[in-house]
Amino acid sequence: MSAARCFHCDETVPDSIHLSLMFDGQSRAFCCAGCHAVADTIIQSGLADYYRFRTKPASRTEPLPDAVASSLQSFDAPDVLADIARQHGDITEIELSVSGISCAACAWLIEKHLKQLSAVSKVSVNSATQRCHLSWRSDITPLSSILAELNNIGYQASPFVADQEQQQFKAELNRFLKRLAVSGIMTMQVMMLAVALYFGDYTGIEASHQGYLRWISLLLTLPVVLYAALPFVHSAWRGVKARQLNMDVPVSLAVYYTFFASAYATVFNTGEVYFESVCMFTFLLQLGKFFEYRARSQARDATSNLLKIMPVSATLLRDEEQIIVSARRLNSGDRILVKAGETFAADGTVLQGSSSADESMLTGEYRPVGKAVGDTVLAGSINHDGVLTVQVQAALATSRLGQIIALQQQTLSQKPAVLQKTDKLARYFVERLLLIAAATFILWYFWLDADRAFWVTLSVLVATCPCALSLAAPTAITCVLANLNRQGILIKRSAVLDVLPELSHIVFDKTGTLTEGRFSLAAVQCYHDDYSQADCLNLIANLEAYSEHPIARAFAPYLQQRLQLEQPQICVGAGISAVYQTTQLKVGSAQFCQLSNPTDAMVYLTADNKLLAAVTLTDALRPEVPALLEQLRRADYKLVMLTGDSSEQADILQQQLQFDQLVKGCSPEQKVQHINQLVQQGHKVLMLGDGINDSPGFNAAHVSVTLQTGSDLSKNQADVVLLQPSIALLAQLLAGSSAAQRIIKQNLAWSVGYNLLIIPLAIAGLVSPYIAVLGMSFSSLLVVSNSLRLLRK
Missing domain, CATH: 3.40.1110.10 (Calcium-transporting ATPase, cytoplasmic domain N)
Known part of the structure; x- marks a missing residue:
């Protein structure tokens, strides 16, 4: 007989636990008092539909300790609330980071439950980013009461304060979306008119009707060239000023050359018009850039929740008086009181008391660290048992935690080597293309046929426009990022796709990585x-x-x-x-x-x-580990375990898993030394870990990977985050990177080969602008279609 499963969280119910509730005429079992209490609250609140429509089980629930419940009241202090919320008359607005959201039903449950509070005027939950935007009357209901209400239904929430860069990033993403919408809508409209014009050329169309359709197309294309395509112009202009011909130079030339040529043909009723090509070309390029930017945005959303561990408040001791203040306003030399269950608000030294601290989010090791007079405490760690008086040594912004979080600003700024190579190839190609186009115009204008010079030159620019070349790598990278993300793999820095196929060594941490990280x-x-x-x-x-x-x-x-x-x-x-x-x-x-x-x-x-x-x-071994290691061995990877654990547990794992190398009792510095040795020997190294003690090793390795169940700080530092609680996803990551590299090479080969074939034909005047547009479009669509195969892998 199989063991009973918890109705709330779907974990196994221990034989010694006998807790149940009646729901839909059936007795439902629960694994602990916490899940039982939460389920009872949800059902009694009239929100039982949550259990009927959820798609994933809830997270396991633990009762809120009295010490933590009392600490929530610190958020109600005016000084603290002013730092974390915005006031609009009587209404207070705040953004909360909510743990435990597993599906859209969770968002529905939170919204419905909070809206039952009379003080709440508006609540909106985003299940993807695990954020809750709340508007309420703080003079009627304090924030601590709302956070307690969330805990009653199984969710832990804390104030989220977005940094300035994230706000700018969100604004830029909105601008991308607007440009994409403008170019996409206008492309559909102009394409309908273009079909009428093309059929009119074969079946006959009155000149007045043809002129009318051309003028309408011109007006519809104006928003594209005056708004949606402007980023290409700005980028091209920056490149020209820096004396660098980037990919956007011929893109801008093709877009605006084609537009002005078509506008000339419309005004003077001569030649052909290609407004649909202008719109479609702009839309395709904007689509690729938007997907790439969106992937980076998702990476930021997933990792920026680590800001929730930043302490919000602190108890300042001033003339032995206890004052609740904002943690951001602490200065070096201040004395603070830290009670059991509270988070240390700054780096400091213990002046009085003894306790133990949970530094797992900083060290990755789950055993508590004793703290006595003279010991150092770290911001973001949690005080367990005693009451401590601490002298602040470093303000929150300059603490170790603050410095690590500040590194988030740099995680997505690097460009993959393959894109750098593409840009270099594009610059070489662009220089030759512009020279060829200029030579073609001179040749036709002065020696062959002056009337055709303009249109032949346009054919050369359009036919050889590096659209396919510019899409070759970004579309493949975007598709593989989307596919890996769908499998539960979030790549924060796409440059790792260049390195993954070249890996030779994979380094594993033990606690929380090979093992489950909990007792x-x-x-x-x-x-x-x-x-x-x-x-x-x-x-x-x-x-x-x-x-x-x-x-x-x-x-x-x-x-x-x-x-x-x-x-x-x-x-x-x-x-x-x-x-x-x-x-x-x-x-x-x-x-x-x-x-x-x-x-x-x-x-x-x-x-x-x-x-x-x-x-x-x-600390149990993850069940998927043996099969994964065997798969990696068959792929000829060398496997290394570096762990800070010096106990017999490391030796037991070595006997069971047979790593090529085991080093136990490693400090973070020693982990870096071992990885640096491998790097200096010419090996490409990937490190998989889950604690901030792995961060120095992350920086030393070529690629760093962490788990969603790892510490928030490790997720901030790592290049890749495995969003599912299984390191077996590492195999999918390696396979996806190899497939992406293969597709990129195919795309580049086709893009270059197509241009080498079409250039002589266009120069000879054998390719009309109409055929040039079709060729350019076919080339681009072939590259995109080839890249889309990565979504099926």
Whole structure:
């Protein structure tokens, strides 16, 4: 009999959990109290349609700890709210980054639930970017209450403050869309008129009707040449001023040469008109540029959510008075108070107190780091247990976290080498083309036929216009980016497509990459007949509920019944104790539980110093890893594992997976050294990791890849993000890059071959402008069609 699945998140329901609700006449099981509570809230709020129409299960839900719930109130401070929201009269507007959105039904649920609040005037959720735009009366309902309401239905939200560059990027994307719309709409209209004119040439058309259709075509083409095509002119002009003939020079010449020639023919009623070619040519080029820009925009949307881990508020200590201030306004030398569950708002040094910190978003390792007087804390990490007084050493903008996030400005600015080669080829081609066109005009005007000189020259420019050459690489790259994105692979820097086919070594991090990156129960050994395994786990889960420790989360699903514990005490980095019905309970390390002969377990439970249970925890290997590594070996890649873990877990994985090289206990600097050694030996290296401790290695490697489940900072740094929780996508990434390289070579070969064939015919006057347009269009469509094959792979 298969294990029951959670109705809310679709995870396996542990045998010791018995939680259910009636829905549509059936009993639905839940894996934990959190999922049960969320489902109950959704159904009781009249939003049960969410479960009927969702396409993906929800994310697993954990109850909001009291410490975190209280910290949400810091967003209500006027100083903080002024930094993260905009005020328009009585209405406050804010953008929230929401975790846990899996499909459009999630967006519907959030909108419907928040609209039930009387203070909310408008709410709009984008499921693709996981953002929520909210307008509400903050004087009636504080922001903390709205965030708590979102948590009640299973979503964690925090204020999102877009940086200036992202706002500019969004504005530029809108301009792209407007130009594309203008050129596309006008292309359809002018093409209809062109069909009438072409058929009129064969069947006969009155001169007045022909002139009317030409004038209408001219008017419809004006928005294209005066607006949609202007970026080509500006780019061409910049190239001319820099004494560089880029691809946009002949593009601009062809567009405006054809337009003015057609306008001349319309005004003086002589020759042919090619307004449809002007519109279509502009539309095709704008379409390619828009798709490329859109892909970059999606990369920014997916990674810019990392800004949500930037601390928003801080508790400033001034003359022993606690003041809630914006984290962005902290200065070096300020003293701040950091409570359990709060995020450190700046880099600093501990002045008072002891605790442990979750630095997994910075280090990639999930074990907590002890913090005592004199220790350094990092902005963005989370305080677990104790209360700390910290002296700020670096303001948020200049902290390690701030500097890393600032690197996002550079991630999408590089151009693939293949495009650089295409540009170089285009410059060479453009120089010769302009010389050939000028020579053709002189030859025909002075020696052959002056009346045909203008039109023959136009034929040369149109027929040899580097449209196919300009589309050869961008369309292939756009198609492979779209196809990989559809498979769950987001390429942030398209330059990696040049390097991927040349890789020789693949370097893997361990924790969170080869393994799942979260603790789970491997074995439970009970030592007392009066306590079953379920009883022991329930006791541990009740005790661990007081902690924000990563290990505590492993026991959350086993909470069956809330117990009235008294005198709970947390010993930082050691364990938790409490009194239950006069019995002294302890859970934690062997030393904390005062055991003289401990086993190899990680967590122990005692009652009045008598051992009740010993729990072994493990970080499980991802199930897809063995098959992926075997596939990579068959493709002759050398496989290396560099891990900061110095325990036996690394050796166990080595025995199981047989890497070509294993180096354990690596610091970030040592990872860089090992990768640099491979690079210096002439190897092309890809690194797959998930923590910011991998970022230096990311920079050293030729290509860096991370998982969506990895830290937000690693997603910011990496060249490629695997959007599905499976590293098996690495094989699809490598196959897609090889296919793209092959298609680009085919496109370039056709583009160059076509021009070498058509140029002599056009110069000889054997190619009319009409045929030239068809040839140019056919060449471009052939290149685009060939590139579209990448969408089917």
